[in-house]
Amino acid sequence: MVTSDSNESVVIFDKLQTNDEGIYTCTIITSTGEVMATTFVLNASCPVDRKGSLCTEVCGCDRAHCDRWTGCICGEGWTGSRCQTRCPDGTYGKGCARQCSCQNGVCRTSDGSCDCRDGWYGSDCSRPCVTGRYGRRCQNTCACRHNGSCSHVEGSCQCVGAWTGRYCDVKVMEGNGEPFVKTLVPIVFFLLLCPVVLLVLYKKGWLCCVTADDDEETQVLLELQRVEADLTQGLQPGWLGRWEKKAKNLQLGDLIGAGMFGEVRNAELRTPKGKIPVAAKSVRVEDAQSYRDFYREVAILIAVHEEKDHDVRRSNIVQLFGVMTKAAHKYIILEYAPKGDLLCFLRQQRNHATAHTHVTFLPYAVHIARALQELQRLRIVHRDVAARNVLVTRDNVAKLADFGLARDVYATTQYVSTPRQGDGVLLPVSWMALESLEMGEYTCQSDVWSFGVLLWEIASLGDEPRYDDRARLTGPVLIGILRRGVRLRKPARCDDGVYAVMRSCWRDDPETRPTPDSLERRLEHLHQILDPDFVIEMETVV
Ligand code: ADP
Numbered sequence: 110m111v112t113s114d115s116n117e118s119v120v121i122f123d124k125l126q127t128n129d130e131g132i133y134t135c136t137i138i139t140s141t142g143e144v145m146a147t148t149f150v151l152n153a154s155c156p157v158d159r160k161g162s163l164c165t166e167v168c169g170c171d172r173a174h175c176d177r178w179t180g181c182i183c184g185e186g187w188t189g190s191r192c193q194t195r196c197p198d199g200t201y202g203k204g205c206a207r208q209c210s211c212q213n214g215v216c217r218t219s220d221g222s223c224d225c226r227d228g229w230y231g232s233d234c235s236r237p238c239v240t241g242r243y244g245r246r247c248q249n250t251c252a253c254r255h256n257g258s259c260s261h262v263e264g265s266c267q268c269v270g271a272w273t274g275r276y277c278d279v280k281v282m283e284g285n286g287e288p289f290v291k292t293l294v295p296i297v298f299f300l301l302l303c304p305v306v307l308l309v310l311y312k313k314g315w316l317c318c319v320t321a322d323d324d325e326e327t328q329v330l331l332e333l334q335r336v337e338a339d340l341t342q343g344l345q346p347g348w349l350g351r352w353e354k355k356a357k358n359l360q361l362g363d364l365i366g367a368g369m370f371g372e373v374r375n376a377e378l379r380t381p382k383g384k385i386p387v388a389a390k391s392v393r394v395e396d397a398q399s400y401r402d403f404y405r406e407v408a409i410l411i412a413v414h415e416e417k418d419h420d421v422r423r424s425n426i427v428q429l430f431g432v433m434t435k436a437a438h439k440y441i442i443l444e445y446a447p448k449g450d451l452l453c454f455l456r457q458q459r460n461h462a463t464a465h466t467h468v469t470f471l472p473y474a475v476h477i478a479r480a481l482q483e484l485q486r487l488r489i490v491h492r493d494v495a496a497r498n499v500l501v502t503r504d505n506v507a508k509l510a511d512f513g514l515a516r517d518v519y520a521t522t523q524y525v526s527t528p529r530q531g532d533g534v535l536l537p538v539s540w541m542a543l544e545s546l547e548m549g550e551y552t553c554q555s556d557v558w559s560f561g562v563l564l565w566e567i568a569s570l571g572d573e574p575r576y577d578d579r580a581r582l583t584g585p586v587l588i589g590i591l592r593r594g595v596r597l598r599k600p601a602r603c604d605d606g607v608y609a610v611m612r613s614c615w616r617d618d619p620e621t622r623p624t625p626d627s628l629e630r631r632l633e634h635l636h637q638i639l640d641p642d643f644v645i646e647m648e649t650v651v
Contacts, residue, residue: 126178129153153177186218222592228262230548232618237261238548246588247548254278348411354378354431354442361389366449371403371513378430378442387430389440400439402513407432407441409489409512416487425480427500427510446500446508454501455571464602467568471607471636473499473507474564478632480509481560481625485553492551494559495540496566538584539574543591543617546584554619560628561614562597568607569600606635 130153136146155164155177168175173192174182183192188205196205196218209216211223214234225234230247238247243264251259253266257277260267268277362375365388376389392399410429413419421428428444448454451473458466477499484491491498491509498511542558544550562574573580574597576590596615599608610631616622623631 126153185220220594226262228260230544239550242548252276344408344412345415348415349407349432349434352407352411352429352432353435354433356433356436359387359389359433359440359442367393371511375445376442380430385430386445388443388445389433390443391438391440403439403441406512407434410441412489413483413487418486419483424483425476425506425508426483427508443510444502444508446510447503448501448505450497450510451499451501451507452496452566452571455496455567459570462570465640467570467600467603467607468636468639470567471632471640472505473501474560474567475629475632475636476507477509477560477563478625478629481553481556482629484509484556485625488553490551490553491556491559492545493537493540494556494563495537496563496571499563536584538582538587539576539580541584541587542619543588544619546588546591552619553625554622557614557622557625557628558619560625561611564607564611564614564632565597565600568603568611572600604635604639606639607632610635 130151132148132150134146134148136144138144155161155175158168158170158175160166160168160175160177160180164177168181169191170181171187171189171191171193173184173187176182181190181192183189183204185203186196186201186205188194188196196202199209199216201207201209201216201218201221205218207221209221209223210233211225212233212235213229214223214225216223223232223234225231225246227244228238228247230236230238238244238261241251241259243249243251243259243261247261249264251264251266253259253268253276255268255270255272255277257266257268257272259265266275266277268274271281273279273281358379360377360379362377364372365375366373371390372393373388373390376387377384378387392403410426411432413424413426414421414429427446430442430444432442433440455470458470477494481491481494491512493511493513494509498509500508500510502508537559538546540559540562542555544552545555545558565574566572576582576587576595576597582590596612599605610623610628613623614628
């Protein structure tokens with residue numbers, strides 16, 4: 110407001126704010142037409158910790174900002190005239206105005222996130238640990254044996270039947286003579302029945318159908334069944350035999366790649382239609398774990414290829430030509446991808462990169478989003494989606510490969526051990542979702558998290574993911590970082606829209622992450638609007 114009489118002018122600011130601060134110029138034109146101007150500097154703030162119109166009052170704020178007019182302005186989670194008190198239980202945020210939703214845990218007053226009590230997990234701590242897990246963040250594996258049930262809180266065992274002891278591994282002793290009779294009766298019954306059953310099976314001709322091939326197939330199935338019951342149900346009898354190739358039809362060439370577990374050679378496969386270039390993958394170390402991974406990869410690729418809607422010409426999963434399991438050296442025979450893996454491919458592009466380079470590679474991300482849709486249909490989780498496991502074909506099509514870590518998830522989640530639980534399985538920590546690190550929980554949504562990291566690898570042209578500027582973190586350290594809300598930084602030159610897609614893949618709550626088909630649509634759209642030379646054919650027909 111400006112008031113004036115003949116001698117003076119007064120400028121009145123109503124409730125002076127800090128953003129009123131600055132340099133002001135006052136220009137006066139007198140009745141005789143004379144122009145007078147003067148400049149002054151307005152400083153609206155009081156000295157530190159002072160308030161009031163004359164800056165004479167003391168604020169005395171605890172860990173809070175002192176405002177000249179309103180006094181202490183509390184940070185999230187604090188209240189009181191001096192911000193000296195934490196929000197009351199059950200509330201959080203600015204002014205403690207928000208209600209906590211934690212059910213079995215303590216709510217952090219700053220952001221409302223829940224610190225779950227032992228035996229519970231989930232963003233609101235409403236979910237008890239799944240069967241077989243217990244304790245803080247469900248990180249411990251139950252040790253109860255013989256069908257004993259395990260407390261999800263502290264892991265104690267409730268035994269059933271004739272078992273007792275801490276882990277239900279001690280047999281209950283019974284009265285004299287009784288156990289002998291109890292055990293003997295079923296054994297005698299079994300011994301009498303067995304020859305009769307075998308005779309009937311033999312007469313019906315069912316026994317002679319068991320061949321050496323089926324034996325091997327059954328062995329593999331039994332091995333896989335322990336971890337992947339649903340996948341093995343999806344495989345039709347004869348699955349291994351149908352894909353078996355003869356050693357004489359495979360001509361091996363040079364070594365073209367060696368990963369953590371596999372060794373891959375250039376090769377030629379003789380087929381009725383002529384010779385085709387292929388890649389032959391074998392195990393690098395011949396131990397039980399490597400063979401288990403080998404057969405798991407075989408089983409998953411066969412399940413993918415035998416699915417009724419699978420179209421090998423349009424698929425973004427590496428094509429399987431066959432397997433060789435009978436020879437001394439076992440091989441998985443795959444289509445040959447001349448441009449190798451995406452990680453090396455991206456790194457090769459660095460020398461002639463421009464601001465748009467990463468945009469021109471977005472179609473690869475679109476292709477892998479399609480591969481994730483295929484896996485989602487089959488309820489298979491890859492568990493190792495990363496640029497190193499994507500192959501690039503001659504026609505610039507990206508295909509998801511390396512199913513060594515993949516597991517099936519039939520409408521539920523899979524739980525696997527981690528190094529923290531001591532079985533030494535190596536896990537791709539920097540690509541793993543929060544719930545996979547915390548609870549060994551793998552779902553299609555945790556593959557979406559890893560897909561976000563793959564997108565980050567594309568945008569950074571093959572950098573190694575680093576959190577807090579540290580590479581190769583241990584699981585527990587990374588969990589702490591991610592729980593604080595820290596995520597991979599936006600790579601230099603990365604478009605904001607592309608980075609927003611990554612961030613949506615890294616949401617804490619798996620249910621709120623985008624689905625593979627929405628990722629495909631968003632990335633396709635971004636590619637169209639960002640790539641100035643958008644002419645690349647996005648179809649994946651090979
Ligand atoms: P691992 O299971 O040990 O990670 P990979 O299957 O990833 O082994 O193979 C190791 C490397 O071999 C890959 O990084 C890639 O460079 C190369 N490679 C694998 N499969 C093919 C293929 N089908 N065509 C061309 N190169 C391949």
